[in-house]
Amino acid sequence: MDAPLLRFERVSKRYPAPARGAAQPAALAGLDLEIARGELLTLLGPSGSGKTTTLMLLAGFETPDSGRILLEGRDIARLPAHKRGIGVVFQSYALFPHMTVAENVGFPLEARNVPRGERAARVARALDMVRLPEYGDRRPAQLSGGQQQRVALARAMVFEPPIVLLDEPLGALDKALREEMQHEIRVLHQRLGLTMMYVTHDQSEALTLSDRIAVLAGGALRQVAAPRDLYDEPADAFVAGFVGENNSLPARVVSMADGVARCALEGIGTMPARAVGPLAAGGPCVLMVRPERLVLDAPEGLPAQLAEALFQGDHVRLRLVLPGGAEVIAKRPVGEAALPAPGAAVTLGWAAGDARAFRAEGPAR
Amino acid sequence: MTSRRTALLLIAPLLVGLLVGFVAPIGAFLWRAIADDEVAAVLPRTLAALRGWDGATPPDGAFVALAEDLREARAQDAATGAGGIARAAARLNAEWPGMRSLLPATGRRVTTPGEERAKILSASAEWDTGAPWRAIRSAGGPFTAYRLLATLDLRRDAAGDIVPTPEEQRIWRGILLRTLWISLSATLLCLLLGYPLAWLIATAPARAQPWLLGAVLLPFWTSLIVRTAAWMVLLQKEGIVNAALLRLGLLDAPLPLLMNRFAVLVAMVHILLPFMVLPIAAALRSMDPALPRAAASLGAGRLRIFLRVLLPLSLPGVGAGCLLVFIQALGFYVTPALLGGPNDQMLAWFIGFHANRLVDWGMAAALSVLLLGAVALVIGLYGRLVGFDRVRTA
Numbered sequence: 001m002d003a004p005l006l007r008f009e010r011v012s013k014r015y016p017a018p019a020r021g022a023a024q025p026a027a028l029a030g031l032d033l034e035i036a037r038g039e040l041l042t043l044l045g046p047s048g049s050g051k052t053t054t055l056m057l058l059a060g061f062e063t064p065d066s067g068r069i070l071l072e073g074r075d076i077a078r079l080p081a082h083k084r085g086i087g088v089v090f091q092s093y094a095l096f097p098h099m100t101v102a103e104n105v106g107f108p109l110e111a112r113n114v115p116r117g118e119r120a121a122r123v124a125r126a127l128d129m130v131r132l133p134e135y136g137d138r139r140p141a142q143l144s145g146g147q148q149q150r151v152a153l154a155r156a157m158v159f160e161p162p163i164v165l166l167d168e169p170l171g172a173l174d175k176a177l178r179e180e181m182q183h184e185i186r187v188l189h190q191r192l193g194l195t196m197m198y199v200t201h202d203q204s205e206a207l208t209l210s211d212r213i214a215v216l217a218g219g220a221l222r223q224v225a226a227p228r229d230l231y232d233e234p235a236d237a238f239v240a241g242f243v244g245e246n247n248s249l250p251a252r253v254v255s256m257a258d259g260v261a262r263c264a265l266e267g268i269g270t271m272p273a274r275a276v277g278p279l280a281a282g283g284p285c286v287l288m289v290r291p292e293r294l295v296l297d298a299p300e301g302l303p304a305q306l307a308e309a310l311f312q313g314d315h316v317r318l319r320l321v322l323p324g325g326a327e328v329i330a331k332r333p334v335g336e337a338a339l340p341a342p343g344a345a346v347t348l349g350w351a352a353g354d355a356r357a358f359r360a361e362g363p364a365r
Numbered sequence: 366m367t368s369r370r371t372a373l374l375l376i377a378p379l380l381v382g383l384l385v386g387f388v389a390p391i392g393a394f395l396w397r398a399i400a401d402d403e404v405a406a407v408l409p410r411t412l413a414a415l416r417g418w419d420g421a422t423p424p425d426g427a428f429v430a431l432a433e434d435l436r437e438a439r440a441q442d443a444a445t446g447a448g449g450i451a452r453a454a455a456r457l458n459a460e461w462p463g464m465r466s467l468l469p470a471t472g473r474r475v476t477t478p479g480e481e482r483a484k485i486l487s488a489s490a491e492w493d494t495g496a497p498w499r500a501i502r503s504a505g506g507p508f509t510a511y512r513l514l515a516t517l518d519l520r521r522d523a524a525g526d527i528v529p530t531p532e533e534q535r536i537w538r539g540i541l542l543r544t545l546w547i548s549l550s551a552t553l554l555c556l557l558l559g560y561p562l563a564w565l566i567a568t569a570p571a572r573a574q575p576w577l578l579g580a581v582l583l584p585f586w587t588s589l590i591v592r593t594a595a596w597m598v599l600l601q602k603e604g605i606v607n608a609a610l611l612r613l614g615l616l617d618a619p620l621p622l623l624m625n626r627f628a629v630l631v632a633m634v635h636i637l638l639p640f641m642v643l644p645i646a647a648a649l650r651s652m653d654p655a656l657p658r659a660a661a662s663l664g665a666g667r668l669r670i671f672l673r674v675l676l677p678l679s680l681p682g683v684g685a686g687c688l689l690v691f692i693q694a695l696g697f698y699v700t701p702a703l704l705g706g707p708n709d710q711m712l713a714w715f716i717g718f719h720a721n722r723l724v725d726w727g728m729a730a731a732l733s734v735l736l737l738g739a740v741a742l743v744i745g746l747y748g749r750l751v752g753f754d755r756v757r758t759a
Contacts, residue, residue: 107660
């Protein structure tokens with residue numbers, strides 16, 4: 001593999017405290033991250049996780065307190081924004097309202113003193129690419145949200161930047177349009193071989209779009225992996241809970257054998273789960289199982305009562321209550337034969353490889 | 366429909382008040398700019414006798430009528446002290462120089478009836494020519510454009526054509542130009558100082574904005590005269606500015622900071638600055654804060670961001686600010702009067718001078734019309750060039 005296109009090296013940033021004496025946690029604490037050429041990497045995390053700070057540092061709107069940001073081997077961490085040549089698509093689109101669509105898309109070329117004739121040709125090509133060839137003379141206010149989004153994309157790509165940053169670009173669109181735009185971004189990414197860094201808090205969007213996903217929490221990187229690996233092999237309880245749906249049950253490790261922990265759920269029973277990270281027998285752990293991996297008629301398992309069955313179209317969502325009141329969600333395909341009726345007692349089970357036991361930790365810092 | 370009628374009824378007192386207290390008095394005052402009744406009030410018979418006259422040799426009847434008119438007017442002036450003859454003479458002097466003294470002098474010759482023609486001619490042989498009679502006829506009213514023409518340094522010649530006044534008598538065009546120039550200078554200085562200030566306010570943290578806006582509005586807490594007087598204290602020969610400069614050894618002798626254009630502009634800019642800052646700050650604040658960042662990410666340096674993004678988007682605010690400042694500056698009176706020298710007085714000062722000192726309300730009204738016309742022209746130009754739909758105020 002080539003040298004990475006972009007590399008964050010121990011990048012830290014702390015914003016000044018809003019009031020004297022108030023402790024301000026680091027917005028970013030020693031981030032190490034690499035992006036390969038042609039990759040679509042998503043920064044995923046809840047608000048305050050440091051994903052927007054990462055984007056601001058990369059775009060040049062903020063300066064890191066320490067660390068290096070290497071773009072094609074050059075440290076750009078202290079370069080002003082307009083000298084970085086990085087395309088940015090903003091959440092609000094940030095189209096210039098007083099310019100036409102063509103002038104908006106031509107703006108980065110104008111700033112680079114591209115001759116008028118060449119500029120027009122490249123603007124036309126960029127508008128073709130986002131399927132808005134006829135809209136050059138319109139004003140941004142005359143376009144729909146999705147169209148404005150595409151103009152913003154064309155504007156961020158037209159000067160052929162090494163990397164395009166997208167800051168929650170689909171947040172303002174409705175669901176159908178969002179899916180259409182996800183597809184469009186995906187197609188552009190593949191057809192042009194663009195390197196993209198995509199920031200979102202929407203885990204399903206991240207799973208759909210990305211080559212790789214970087215999960216951030218509390219200013220620290222938790223895991224970087226392809227969507228499938230992230231879903232199947234989360235590195236810690238936070239990632240397991242944030243990406244995709246998961247049932248989370250507090251438990252205690254009884255014994256460890258071959259990477260499988262036997263976990264005791266207080267007053268309910270004991271179940272096996274694959275251990276992730278260092279776990280010690282006798283210590284607390286968090287047991288996590290995906291709703292679609294749960295079995296309702298296991299030969300041995302946890303006694304539970306079906307509280308509710310919700311028809312969801314393509315699947316049925318089951319709400320189960322364990323002794324002691326903890327709730328568990330299970331999903332079953334619609335076609336499946338005999339679903340127990342609400343109120344029925346079931347035996348909840350799973351294969352040892354389908355559940356994970358994580359070291360217990362507090363909620364995301 | 367009924368709700369609209371109710372709304373109209375509710376604001377009717379306001380409209381009536383506006384009409385009675387604002388439109389009517391101003392209209393009545395401006396009316397004096399074209400009203401021409403001084404001569405008609407004193408010489409009604411003469412004007413009647415001159416009706417249908419060919420303008421060449423004066424008709425005999427006119428001499429008799431003039432004598433009768435003057436006798437009656439003298440009696441009335443003596444009884445009431447109204448000064449009708451003096452006012453008519455002053456008015457006639459504008460038509461035919463020399464009438465200011467000739468009319469009262471003629472009046473003194475015709476105290477008794479009989480031999481009117483000889484008596485009048487004994488006052489001046491000019492009465493035998495058509496000229497003074499033509500002056501009386503053209504000043505006979507009821508309307509005249511001579512004052513309005515005079516404010517543009519124009520007049521009617523003997524043939525009734527509009528011609529420029531002789532070079533040495535021209536004053537108003539120069540004063541109008543001076544007024545426009547001072548207002549323009551004050552507007553540009555306000556823009557130069559106000560734009561960065563507005564930018565500072567618009568980009569300040571939300572907590573600081575009320576304080577900064579308050580600081581801009583602070584001058585409104587005192588009256589305009591107090592603010593102007595404060596500048597007199599600061600700028601006078603023994604004032605703080607001169608004293609500080611002398612103490613620091615930057616000067617050997619105090620600078621003449623008062624009674625000149627500099628002092629007028631300093632105080633005008635100080636007084637008018639908020640009217641520039643507020644609309645520009647409003648325009649800048651209504652802008653998406655991501656826009657300058659977007660421009661930077663697209664490769665634009667500070668200058669390009671300002672010229673291509675910030676300036677065009679704040680232009681409605683700039684236009685509104687300039688309009689507000691310029692129009693107010695056109696009517697400035699107290700500040701130039703207190704801080705300026707004789708060559709820094711603006712139109713408003715001359716309006717006051719005519720109204721208070723010369724008691725020539727007609728000319729004061731005509732100059733007011735000139736000022737009003739200048740304002741209307743500026744607003745019209747602005748509407749044509751920028752468009753009123755783009756005006757955005759705070």
